[in-house]
Amino acid sequence: MSSLREKMISIGPNVLLFFEGYINSSLNRKYNYRSISWILTLRKIYSDQRIDDACKRALSYGAYSYKRFIRTR
Numbered sequence: 001m002s003s004l005r006e007k008m009i010s011i012g013p014n015v016l017l018f019f020e021g022y023i024n025s026s027l028n029r030k031y032n033y034r035s036i037s038w039i040l041t042l043r044k045i046y047s048d049q050r051i052d053d054a055c056k057r058a059l060s061y062g063a064y065s066y067k068r069f070i071r072t073r
Contacts, residue, residue, distance in 0.1 A: 007040060012052025015039060018059055025064040 008019040022036050042051050058064070 004036070011039070011043065011048045012055070014052045014055040014059060018055035018064070021059065022064045 005016070005019065008015045019036060019039070039051065039055075046054075
């Protein structure tokens, strides 16, 4: 988990908050680490700042799913 957490930190502070909220929002935490990796694939398309801003908006809505996240960016 620490390497994934470090990658989230390198994108931005809101990404880390989103990551922690996402991990804690589900009862089945075992699979959450793999399912949150889509944020890292967004780096191929978007800048870190844009991803961080999208996470900030998603946090303001309490949106911790991929589908809701994509709608907020």
